[in-house]
Amino acid sequence: MAPRYQQFLGTRPGLLVELTDDSTSPFRVRAEDGFEFFVSAEDFRNYYRKEGEPTPPKWKHLITEPETGMIDADKMGAVMTIVNHFMEWFQDFDKARAFVREALRVLGEHPRENQAALQAWLGESGWNPGKLTEKDLAPLLEVADEVKALLLSDSCAVIQLAYPSNAPGNGVFSFEQPGSQPGEASQGAGVPAMKAPAAQRRRGGMKNVDMAVEGETLTLIVDLSKDFGPSKSGKTIIVASTEGNKSVPGREEKVGLNIYRQEGKKTGKGRKSSFNNVEMVVDGDVLTITMDLSKEKGPSKSGKTVIIASTEGNQLVFGREEKIGLNVYKKLE
Numbered sequence: 001m002a003p004r005y006q007q008f009l010g011t012r013p014g015l016l017v018e019l020t021d022d023s024t025s026p027f028r029v030r031a032e033d034g035f036e037f038f039v040s041a042e043d044f045r046n047y048y049r050k051e052g053e054p055t056p057p058k059w060k061h062l063i064t065e066p067e068t069g070m071i072d073a074d075k076m077g078a079v080m081t082i083v084n085h086f087m088e089w090f091q092d093f094d095k096a097r098a099f100v101r102e103a104l105r106v107l108g109e110h111p112r113e114n115q116a117a118l119q120a121w122l123g124e125s126g127w128n129p130g131k132l133t134e135k136d137l138a139p140l141l142e143v144a145d146e147v148k149a150l151l152l153s154d155s156c157a158v159i160q161l162a163y164p165s166n167a168p169g170n171g172v173f174s175f176e177q178p179g180s181q182p183g184e185a186s187q188g189a190g191v192p193a194m195k196a197p198a199a200q201r202r203r204g205g206m207k208n209v210d211m212a213v214e215g216e217t218l219t220l221i222v223d224l225s226k227d228f229g230p231s232k233s234g235k236t237i238i239v240a241s242t243e244g245n246k247s248v249p250g251r252e253e254k255v256g257l258n259i260y261r262q263e264g265k266k267t268g269k270g271r272k273s274s275f276n277n278v279e280m281v282v283d284g285d286v287l288t289i290t291m292d293l294s295k296e297k298g299p300s301k302s303g304k305t306v307i308i309a310s311t312e313g314n315q316l317v318f319g320r321e322e323k324i325g326l327n328v329y330k331k332l333e
Helices: 041-047 057-062 073-090 093-109 115-124 134-141 145-151
Strands: 004-007 016-021 027-031 036-039 048-050 200-202 210-214 217-223 237-241 254-261 278-283 286-292 305-310 323-331
Touching: 027 041, 036 041, 041 048, 073 093, 073 134, 073 145, 093 115, 093 134, 093 145, 115 134, 217 237, 217 254, 286 305
Parallel strands: none
Antiparallel strands: 004 016, 004 048, 016 027, 027 036, 200 210, 210 217, 217 286, 237 254, 254 323, 278 286, 305 323
16 A cells, blocks of 8 residues: 655645655655645655654644644734734844734733733833834734634744743843844844944845945845745745845835745755855855945846846855845836
8 A cells, every 4th residue: 555645734634645656756646535646746745744743843833733733824824924014023033923922921911901901011021122003013902812822832933942041931031132223133042133234224024134224335134044934835945035125225226135945955055155246245144245236237128127236046145055036226217
C-alpha cells in the first residue's frame, strides 16, 4: 500500500492522499475517493505530512487546531490581520504580537470597561509605540472569541519566543528605550537595533523595513532573521517587504522592496554587494542598503518613470541565501 499523507496547511479537516509516484516532479497522488491528481514536489514537501506525524516545526506558529496540528486558513488570516494592523506602529512582528496578547489580556480582565481600561493600561505600562487613537485600538474590541483564544495562546503566530527580561509580564518594556533617539528601535533578544542616520524616516505600512533619508542618500535596513510566513503562492517565505511601492520620506521618489527565501531549496550565496546604484552591507543578520538619490539611470521600459536604483530583477543578497528585488524610481514630468 502506498504511503498516506495529509494536507495540513490551508484546508479543513485536511485532505488525505496516497503518494503513488514520487519519481519526478510533479508527484502523482490519489485521494480517498480514488481521484488522482498531481502536486509539485516543492508544494508536496511543504504542505503535506505523513499520516500520523506532527506538523513540521517551521509551520508550528500557524497551527490553529492544536489537537490535530491542522491550520485553519480563515482563522489564521484573522490572526495575522490584527497583528499586521499593529505592525504599522511597531515595525517588528514579535513586538506587535506581544502587544496584542497583552492588550487582549487587559480587556479580558476588564470586560465592562473596554476602551477606558485599555487606555489606562497604555498610560501605565511601557507599551508606548506612538499616539494610538481609539480608532487604532478598535480592532482589539472586535476580535472573535475563537481568534482571541489563538492570540492569547503561547504558540499561535509566535515566531520568536525570546524576549528581554524587562518585557511585558516581567516588568516594563518600551519600544522607545529611555535615552534613545526618536524612531530608533530598542534592542531585544534576537532583535537587532535598526539604526539609520538622524533624518526623515518611515516605518508604517511596511514589513521589517526601516527607511531613512539623509541628504541624497536613501538607507533601508532589514533584519534577515525575520520570517513573515509563506507568500500568497506558498512557494517562498517573506522576510521583508515595502508592501507595494512606497514614497521616500519627503521626496518624490518611490521605492519597492521584497526580500524572501525559498525553503527546502539549495541555493548559492550572493557574491555581489553592488548592483545598479544599490550598495549592500550585511552585518550578522542586519542588511543595510544604500542608494544615491541624485543619480538617474535613464527611463524605464514604459517611458513613464526614471530609474534611480535597481537590483535588475531578483538577486541573491550578498553573502546570504535570501533573494532581494529592489527598484527606486520617480515619475517623469
